[in-house]
Amino acid sequence: MIEVWVDGSCFPQGDGSLRLGWGVLVKKNGVEIHRDKGNDIPQAAMNHRNVAGEILAILKAIKWCQSQGITEITIYFDYQGLESWATGAWRTKLPFTQAYAQAVNESGITIHWVKVKAHSGNPENDLVDQLAKEGARGK
Template structure:
């Protein structure tokens, strides 16, 4: 059956997947197991199946609850504590923030981004980079594409400033002119950011350090390489 809360349940599982990826866990929704207020997902540890969990949503309380009784993994059951997933792996973001990332897999480049308003996700995007001229830059072209998409979104929605969190140094350095843009891709990127009229506060974070939203956009970017 279909669920009126499918998008919320799916998003929560995707966030959970991103939060726990660095610990070797992954989750795959069983599309034939939807219920009105719940969904079931297959759980994996380092690629091996370890059972199934069910995620419930309570619309009156606007809260989520995990049922992991069929999983024989004490560490995962402890990590699935809602407080841990909703707080400890996320930074406290006030105002408008974005996370961006790029990925290169088997000759394909993907990008991913998420935009937050006061800690709440309000937009995300994922896609592939198809311009042959940019593919030689590999995942860097995906990172720059994601920043461009964020700035476009800001202009379309009347925002004049945003904090962008990134893990590749060139994102900031080319934009500020600290690195010389030698290739058409980086030259166009630097010019686009400079002329956008958007005031960007740049915040570099360490890749794969357990930051919730960094892991989240990493997953999105990898999905973007699938076409």
């Protein structure tokens, strides 16, 4: 079983700009096999704040899973839109969320979605939250 944990982070700066980041943790049968973080959020997506980071985390995780030949995953997330846009439960109104939903649905990966409560002491969710913060800070 492949579990993917994702999160995003947003730090408003004094000059009005935003620093955004994303974090990913992948586990196979309970053992960590991959982790990543970054801040390569497209400029056009900055208005989505931390949600942009969460979307990027899923897209990065999908790309990594594709490169490993992984075809079925469970994604653990804390923002409902991630699942709802991908499944069509919520309409995607903006180009960034439209592109996200299309990429998820055309990925060739079967995705099971599990919503977790943010900042609730879940070790994996806390870890990806920290990775996303580090990514936003460029660490």
